[in-house]
Amino acid sequence: xxxxxxxxxxxxxxxxxxxxxxxxxxxxxxxxxxxxxxxxxxxxxxxxxxxxxxxxxxxxxxxxxxxxxxxxxxxxxxxxxxxxxxxxxxxxxxxxxxxxxxxxxxxxxxxxxxxxxxxxxxxxxxxxxxxxxxxxxxxxxxxxxxxxxxxxxxxxxxxxxxxxxxxxxxxxxxxxxxxxxxxxxxxxxxxxxxxxxxxxxxx
Amino acid sequence: xxxxxxxxxxxxxxxxxxxxxxxxxxxxxxxxxxxxxxxxxxxxxxxxxxxxxxxxxxxxxxxxxxxxxxxxxxxxxxxxxxxxxxxxxxxxxxxxxxxxxxxxxxxxxxxxxxxxxxxxxxxxxxxxxxxxxxxxxxxxxxxxxxxxxxxxxxxxxxxxxxxxxxxxxxxxxxxxxxxxxxxxxxxxxxxxxxxxxxxxxxxxxxxxxxxxxxxxxxxxxxxxxxxxxxxxxxxxxxxxxxxxxxxxxxxxxxxxxxxxxxxxxxxxxxxxxxxxxxxxxxxxxxxxxxxxxxxxxxxxxxxxxxxxxxxxxxxxxxxxxxxxxxxxxxxxxxxxxxxxxxxxxxxxxxxxxxxxxxxxxxxxxxxxxxxxxxxxxxxxxxxxxxxxxxxxxxxxxxxxxxxxxxxxxxxxxxxxxxxxxxxxxxxxxxxxxxxxxxxxxxxxxxxxxxxxxxxxxxxxxxxxxxxxxxxxxxxxxxxxxxxxxxxxxxxxxxxxxxxxxxxxxxxxxxxxxxxxxxxxxxxxxxxxxxxxxxxxxxxxxxxxxxxxxxxxxxxxxxxxxxxxxxxxxxxxxxxxxxxxxxxxxxxxxxxxxxxxxxxxxxxxxxxxxxxxxxxxx
Ligand code: SF4
Numbered sequence: 001x002x003x004x005x006x007x008x009x010x011x012x013x014x015x016x017x018x019x020x021x022x023x024x025x026x027x028x029x030x031x032x033x034x035x036x037x038x039x040x041x042x043x044x045x046x047x048x049x050x051x052x053x054x055x056x057x058x059x060x061x062x063x064x065x066x067x068x069x070x071x072x073x074x075x076x077x078x079x080x081x082x083x084x085x086x087x088x089x090x091x092x093x094x095x096x097x098x099x100x101x102x103x104x105x106x107x108x109x110x111x112x113x114x115x116x117x118x119x120x121x122x123x124x125x126x127x128x129x130x131x132x133x134x135x136x137x138x139x140x141x142x143x144x145x146x147x148x149x150x151x152x153x154x155x156x157x158x159x160x161x162x163x164x165x166x167x168x169x170x171x172x173x174x175x176x177x178x179x180x181x182x183x184x185x186x187x188x189x190x191x192x193x194x195x196x197x198x199x200x201x202x203x
Numbered sequence: 204x205x206x207x208x209x210x211x212x213x214x215x216x217x218x219x220x221x222x223x224x225x226x227x228x229x230x231x232x233x234x235x236x237x238x239x240x241x242x243x244x245x246x247x248x249x250x251x252x253x254x255x256x257x258x259x260x261x262x263x264x265x266x267x268x269x270x271x272x273x274x275x276x277x278x279x280x281x282x283x284x285x286x287x288x289x290x291x292x293x294x295x296x297x298x299x300x301x302x303x304x305x306x307x308x309x310x311x312x313x314x315x316x317x318x319x320x321x322x323x324x325x326x327x328x329x330x331x332x333x334x335x336x337x338x339x340x341x342x343x344x345x346x347x348x349x350x351x352x353x354x355x356x357x358x359x360x361x362x363x364x365x366x367x368x369x370x371x372x373x374x375x376x377x378x379x380x381x382x383x384x385x386x387x388x389x390x391x392x393x394x395x396x397x398x399x400x401x402x403x404x405x406x407x408x409x410x411x412x413x414x415x416x417x418x419x420x421x422x423x424x425x426x427x428x429x430x431x432x433x434x435x436x437x438x439x440x441x442x443x444x445x446x447x448x449x450x451x452x453x454x455x456x457x458x459x460x461x462x463x464x465x466x467x468x469x470x471x472x473x474x475x476x477x478x479x480x481x482x483x484x485x486x487x488x489x490x491x492x493x494x495x496x497x498x499x500x501x502x503x504x505x506x507x508x509x510x511x512x513x514x515x516x517x518x519x520x521x522x523x524x525x526x527x528x529x530x531x532x533x534x535x536x537x538x539x540x541x542x543x544x545x546x547x548x549x550x551x552x553x554x555x556x557x558x559x560x561x562x563x564x565x566x567x568x569x570x571x572x573x574x575x576x577x578x579x580x581x582x583x584x585x586x587x588x589x590x591x592x593x594x595x596x597x598x599x600x601x602x603x604x605x606x607x608x609x610x611x612x613x614x615x616x617x618x619x620x621x622x623x624x625x626x627x628x629x630x631x632x633x634x635x636x637x638x639x640x641x642x643x644x645x646x647x648x649x650x651x652x653x654x655x656x657x658x659x660x661x662x663x664x665x666x667x668x669x670x671x672x673x674x675x676x677x678x679x680x681x682x683x684x685x686x687x688x689x690x691x692x693x694x695x696x697x698x699x700x701x702x703x704x705x706x707x708x709x710x711x712x713x714x715x716x717x718x719x720x721x722x723x724x725x726x727x728x729x730x731x732x733x734x735x736x737x738x739x740x741x742x743x744x745x746x747x748x749x750x751x752x753x754x755x756x757x758x759x760x761x762x763x764x765x766x767x768x769x770x771x772x773x774x775x776x777x778x779x780x781x782x783x784x785x786x787x788x789x790x791x792x793x794x795x796x797x798x799x800x801x802x803x804x805x806x807x808x809x810x811x812x813x814x815x816x817x818x819x820x
Binding site: 012013015016017020023024026027028029030031038041042043044056057085087088089188 | 206207211214215220221224225226227228451453454455501502503504505506507536537539559560563
């Protein structure tokens with residue numbers, strides 16, 4: 001049975017990288033005695049995948065993780081058991097049974113909302129028809145110019161700083177830090193607020 | 204807790220910021236205002252190494268079990284952060300409450316290897332605590348230490364206010380009670396604490412030297428200070444409390460698993476092995492205790508692997524019962540078992556077959572020496588017959604990888620012994636090819652490696668001489684050349700440790716108080732993380748020796764049995780007479796039976812427990 005778990009990652013835990021978060025959750029599954037499915041073989045590992053790695057230092061109110069379980073478990077009970085073993089800063093928000101043929105969160109993800117906490121900022125540099133950005137591929141040394149304007153679906157000021165809805169998926173991917181770089185402003189914190197699929201629905 | 208001592212820009216700049224933020228599962232949280240004693244507890248190496256240390260977890264749990272005490276952790280900052288801290292004058296801080304170490308009442312070190320000594324200075328220095336105990340005042344924390352290195356504490360004695368000799372479980376409550384009473388009065392506390400058995404206060408003792416540099420006398424400065432310090436030992440192992448809340452790191456640490464300490468001490472009596480002497484007698488946990496403990500630890504940590512820890516797990520009398528239980532439990536729970544230090548025989552092969560992928564795993568033989576003669580000298584109770592029959596059985600079961608561990612530079616060692624290493628490996632390879640081709644799992648792969656013999660205090664070899672780095676390197680080359688002459692040389696790989704490190708280890712292992720100056724000089728010259736081959740700086744150490752006018756040869760020479768040794772004031776329970784007798788037996792090539800075969804009268808019986816009283820009415 002496929003399960004999608006939503007959780008938040010706030011506070012100091014933002015300094016824990018993606019791979020370590022996976023290891024953290026693997027241990028949590030054991031501590032909470034979740035009947036998670038394992039791969040076969042001599043060193044079985046848990047069937048578990050995340051929607052998208054979160055950069056070191058970034059917080060999130062909406063992280064998604066897919067697992068499989070071998071026996072059904074009540075939603076509220078599962079959320080409670082997991083939250084009982086979480087560390088400060090990580091909270092399980094939802095536990096959802098997915099259809100057997102559903103795609104992984106990783107492949108569904110197309111865009112995300114971010115809140116960037118920062119001082120006053122001028123959004124004018126983005127009010128253009130095209131925003132070409134040149135990126136160099138570190139391995140090949142080739143550089144490529146892409147227009148990132150179509151990847152910014154929405155951006156506006158909020159009391160805390162800037163809110164943006166940008167493309168994040170396999171076809172187009174933009175980093176919130178790259179947008180901030182274009183604006184030429186520093187920032188205190190980036191918080192991922194939500195992740196959406198191609199239909200604009202939350203994962 | 205959402206507080207970090209380091210700023211965001213620093214944490215995002217350094218490698219693995221998780222090393223410095225605490226907040227792990229099971230981290231102890233207390234209100235510092237509610238306790239009387241605040242201890243910073245340090246393993247002087249990087250976080251991933253320190254957090255893998257079972258002793259650290261035991262003591263952390265033990266101190267925090269006291270209501271009046273809050274013990275927090277601190278580790279050596281890695282090079283990147285170390286540089287930033289120096290540049291910006293940031294003091295070293297604890298993980299739990301992110302408080303400068305200097306603000307706490309005590310700073311404790313646990314020391315497992317000599318190569319951590321410069322890191323002790325790094326921690327003191329970054330904390331803003333004077334390195335030398337004699338420079339500290341009542342406003343400085345009390346600095347104390349324990350662990351394996353405390354059995355010859357002299358090279359680091361000047362840095363410590365007191366040292367604890369022995370196993371932590373027995374006396375620390377008394378020490379902390381006393382500290383609470385005399386908090387703020389360093390002088391009174393240190394004088395009083397020296398009366399507790401097992402506690403050594405270096406400033407209360409005075410060494411005197413002969414003209415040739417050897418020790419003439421080592422005496423307490425006052426009459427009430429005991430002349431000998433007696434090592435502390437737990438007798439009833441099951442009385443030791445569980446580590447009930449082991450801290451579970453976020454990042455991958457060296458031992459990312461539950462470590463089950465099944466016993467302390469060893470019955471074997473290998474003559475080079477310090478652990479085999481200083482932890483005598485062998486004392487076991489009951490299988491019942493261990494089963495309960497294993498389950499509880501796995502449940503509370505969520506670890507996916509458990510490993511047994513002891514000096515020689517096959518000698519644990521409940522090994523079958525324990526492993527039967529663990530194999531069943533872990534296969535249900537999808538937990539791996541790792542089994543270091545099991546003797547290769549039918550039983551262990553059967554166990555390994557159940558818990559490992561035979562194709563990938565390897566057999567390990569700690570033969571230590573290439574010939575039976577030399578194995579008799581070092582009292583290593585493994586015979587060629589054991590190796591041959593064990594490996595043959597394993598080869599038939601599908602194994603094809605063998606790891607062989609040797610030591611070079613052992614007392615009485617000759618060319619023949621060194622050549623014996625290659626020849627033994629060759630016979631193992633030939634052994635493999637005696638099984639029919641269709642039963643073989645490809646080619647045999649033998650990985651031999653040598654470390655260099657380092658004489659350690661409280662072993663029968665504490666008087667033995669050590670070779671120079673150049674001689675060691677030559678020996679290793681001789682072994683390698685001889686391996687290349689073997690028929691199956693293509694199946695044998697050979698590697699050796701850095702001899703410079705071993706030579707330095709030898710100096711500290713048998714050093715005296717005059718070495719503190721050397722350690723400070725080396726640290727000032729930039730030495731740190733000497734246990735890491737990438738950061739070990741042989742050139743800087745050489746320079747430091749010269750600057751201090753100290754010669755490694757003085758410390759690594761062979762010693763006479765009538766010489767007063769810097770660690771002789773410590774009473775480990777194993778008598779000097781026994782060690783001397785064993786030193787003689789070694790040179791005569793005489794084997795001493797293990798404790799279960801026949802008691803050799805080492806003196807440890809005085810602890811009134813353990814193997815000495817097994818099955819004896
Ligand atoms: S007294 Fe005898 S049995 Fe006990 S540790 Fe010593 S040699 Fe072994």
